[in-house]
Amino acid sequence: MSKIRITKQFSFETGHALYGYDGKCKNVHGHSYKLSVTVIGTPISDTTNVKFGMVIDFSDLKKIVREEVVDVFDHATVFNKNTPHIELAEELKTRGHHVILVGYQPTSENMVIDFAEKIKSRLPENIALHSLRLQETETSYAEWFQSDN
Template identity: 35%
Template sequence: MLTITKRLEFDAGHRIPQHKSQCRNLHGHRYALEITLEGEPIDDPESSDHGMLMDFTDVKALAKDHLVDLWDHAFLVHDGDTLIRNLLAQIPGHKTVVLNRVPTAENLVAIAFEILDPLYTERFGNHLKLRRLRLYETPTSWADCDRK
């Protein structure tokens, strides 16, 4: 099996409500998401993707349409963080994404894996699957979610 990885970046705000440090405050990050796919190269001389696992443009388009564009320049908030949810609701047209988990790097990468996994799996009959997502919260801090 071979792997390919595509990196996308987006900006988003969040807070960790019960955290002991400054992360309990509203703040934002320049996130980077690395999408690693595993499979065999497409063996169809008639296909424009011949010799590829998946065209990088298509990897990017799926991630942007289903995750990155939704989270980019949004505030990612836990559904239990009613104080901030109510505050953000007062801002007309505010881009808020309500999540069922506290928006830690670990939870965000797990949510992202759940969203993206079915989009890449077995698309071309070349055993393609999402192998790993890596979400950088800072250049030196990240969380991984790997296929079990």
């Protein structure tokens, strides 16, 4: 049976700052991220299965991505926990802000790697993550492909 790729798109708002960066992105700012998640698999061939003909139900993929990425990162501010931004992060937390501390510089490149690992760990064994595209602005995005990794 043929392998098929399906893609689901998501949107979320996230703030971040790039510690030590030599441009404007050293300041706390935010983006309207667009995440495209593409998985690959063989459509279900069992005619008695309610998901007959699907690689994965879009709603099942949506649940995974929402729980692992969207609901976690939406309207959060992300800081590298290994920088002096930790002080700002702690202050924001005490004021009731949603802050995420990560072990990497929160660039689109590093975020898409993080998201790939989170999503892959939740997919059924017969479904593979093919690629992710994380669009940070109208003209800028980072892509992750399983074939490159």
